Amino acid sequence: MGQRRRSRKKLTAYVVGATLVVAAGVSTPVALASQNSGGKGAGASGEQQDFAYAAHESKVPESVLMAVAYQESQWDVHQGHNTSGGYGPMSLTDVTASMLADGGSGAAGRSDLSAMAADPSLHTLTAAAKLIDAPAADVRTDRRTNIRAAAALLASYEKKLQGDTPADPAKWYAAVARYSGSTDQAAASAFADRVFTTMKSGAHRTTTQGQQVELASQPSLRGDTGGLSALHLKHTSTSDSDCPAQLDCQSAPAATANYQVANRPADGMKIDYIVIHDTETSYQTAIDGFQNPASGSAANYVMRASDGAVTQSVADKDIAFHAGNYWLNMHSIGIEHEGYAAHGATWYTQVQYENTAELVTYLAAKYHIKLDREHIIGHDNVPGPIDSLVSGMHWDPGPYWDWNQFMDLLGAPTDEGTHGVGPVGTAVTIAPDFASNQQTAKVCPADDPTGATTACTDQTAPANSLYVRTAPSATAPLVSDPYVHADGAAGTDEINDWSTTVSAGQQFVVADQQGDWTAIWYGGQKVWFDNPDGANTVRARHVKILTTSGDTAAPLYGEAYPDASEYPAGLSADSAPAFTKYAFPAGQAYVATAAPANRDDFYPANGTTRPTETYIQGAGTVYTIQYNHRLALVDSSTVTQS
Structure with a gap:
């Protein structure tokens, strides 16, 4: 594909492996991508080069443009399926008349549709398209055009605030705050703060489209907040x-x-x-x-x-x-x-x-x-x-909730430790890579209130989950759940069938290993999931592995109330009977991560017969265990910790 070499000021790029890294403060030529947004240049991803091209064209610091995109989409390509009808990696907004008319993607369920129609923050895509003289349809669908249009929009904000487009990223704080679309000062400032934090710390990611993108850190960067007052934001x-x-x-x-x-x-x-x-x-x-x-x-x-x-x-x-x-x-x-x-x-x-x-x-x-x-x-x-x-x-x-990213933000990453599988009887944490873990699920109209799904279709997307099967084979039936699947029928790949999957961060005890497949104890069964070279698990640490105290199954519960005799006179006891189709079989093992909690119950004050609230704590205790896709409670007297 044809490439042109352009000289850029203040930013440079260098190749590390297959990733182009952006750095500040150096003037050097950079190979720019062709107009084809799917193209790749010398070792750099097409999307990385799209940012370089757009930043050069509109004189926006490349780090600002990339950090804004990271906060908007993590550099993924959006397709309008969000509240503001955001499109592309820059999430330029375009809430269209058809969305308002049929409640389709982006506007479904909204009670404020007339206000949306007049809100400029929900039509940044059309404004940005005009700045680069491109059809709005191209800005919606073409990644390169989307990034170019967003860069031009950011530059227009900066020119209105500063009179020009300074090379110093710190000067772009107020323009970034405006790009958030929020009229509230706290929200707009928080968005700008996150963008500048991303620039300071750097970021790297393989997108859901398979693009490697990386932003080098600028640890000394400090945003100049002086221009915020010119935005006339509200305090709500x-x-x-x-x-x-x-x-x-x-x-x-x-x-x-x-x-x-x-x-x-x-x-x-x-x-x-x-x-x-x-x-x-x-x-x-x-x-x-x-x-x-x-x-x-x-x-x-x-x-x-x-x-x-x-x-x-x-x-x-x-x-x-x-x-x-x-x-x-x-x-x-x-x-x-x-x-x-x-x-x-x-x-x-x-x-x-x-x-x-x-x-x-x-x-x-x-x-x-x-x-x-x-x-x-x-x-x-x-x-x-x-x-x-x-x-x-x-x-x-x-x-599609990215548990890996979320738990990492909490400082408790799901993939902490060594990838692989330990011996039978040890615990593993489910830890597939979200971006590369492409899973196919059937989505039907009943699962999609946006109205965008009109017939049951197979949808392949990055997922936090892995399917569990009855045998170590991709053709083996999905696991059957006695409450979900009638008469022992096999599980399904329907998106709402929670009973056939494990998800990132969940922890289970290894029951077997065969080739690329790992077996765990799950829902009272021995189930299998694909785990080549242990890529989808890490060895769990700091967990309690529980087994039954005797040779019989331990009952399981969904709630944990005190014994009836422990309730004060005048209060009716709540009942939490054991599940009849779930149990903790002898010979199996399940994971708990905390000490057992007391059985308890609560009655609020009602102002008449109970002028004060009543909290009842029973003497019995229960462990929370990871039983299947869901948690379960087991009486601590019926299990032994190992």
Whole structure:
């Protein structure tokens, strides 16, 4: 492919292996990619060279352009499946008339469609296309054109603020804040801060399109915030929330029917879990739903996709009805993410991951929550409380939530340690590489509230999960779950079939090894997953391996209430019967990561017969174990720790 050599100032590029690295402060010629956005130059990825070309063309510091793209998309190509109709690696926005008319991708479920139509921040794509005299369709679909248009848009912001396009990246702070599209100062500043943090620390990634992209660090860089006042941003953050100070956090209390007033943890109820959800609606629709007493549910927090703004709907101290399991609600905080599980890779934004990590890190430190995947869990990991509710439990945030990246942001990486598999009886952590772990799942219209899916289709995308099978073969049936699949039928690859997968960070005990396949104890069965050279696992550390105390199976539970005799007079005892189709068989082993917790229950004050709340702590204790894709509870008296 034809290439042209251009001289650039202030930035240079050099090749390391197959990756072009951007560095600051040097003037040298750089080989630029051809106009074909799929092309590759001398050792550099096509996308890396697209950034170099666009930065040179619009006189935007390349590190600024790349860091903005990293925060918008992690350099992945978006296709409009997010709240702001973001396209391309630069997530230029284009909420079109058809989206508003049919509720399709980007606008599904929104209650503010008329306001969206007039919001300039949701039409940056068309504005950017005009700046480079390109068809809007090309900016949506062609990576090179998308990056060029975004660079021109950034440059136009900088010219309006500074009068020119300075070579010093520090001078671009206010323009970056404007690029966020947020009218709130806290949110816009937080976006700019993350962009500049990315430039300071550097970043590298293989994108979901297989492109290697790397940004060299600039550790001495400090953003110049002096131009922020010229943006005339609003101050909408509120102080009556439990959020860390650095987040743009507002309060919108849920209807009192959707939570219970408590005083956690001062009243004895420990907060041990954080549950990650997605809304399957827009941000505002989720908040509105929580304020509707008829909905019956609310999470503690809601996280917006476009800029990471947070709304707290239920105070940490109170019990939000979010997980479909009352006992787990008692001991957890729920965080909803604007997004759709079927389109997770293009809905869950970098700003969501980073702001949620800020929030979870803060909450974990405050409430002493373990940072592992038995305590930082998805809604899809929550156990059904009783037999009749197991099969209908939710499957969000689904296979496209990047647990590897998220846990790494928490300082608890899923792949910490040595890749491989230890001897039978030792534990492994599931740790596939997200970008390269391409998994195919069937997505049907019922799984996709955006309306973008009109027929059941196979969708291949980067995933956090691996399929588990009945034998060490890619043609062996997927594992059958007695609650999900009737009459022992094989499991399915439907995206909502949570019962046939393991996901990143989960930990299991090795049951066997055969060639490229590893067997684990899972859901009372010996199941197999593809694991060539141990690439999809690391040897687990600091875990408790449990086996049954005797020769009979130990019962398993979804909730853990005290014995009836332990309830005070006048209070009816809650019952948590053992599952009838799940058990912990003798001879198998499962992983726990924390000491057993007390069986307990809670009755809120009702102002009449109970003027004060009542917390009941039983004498019995239960371990939380990783049983299958979901957690389960096992009485500590029935198992032995090894």
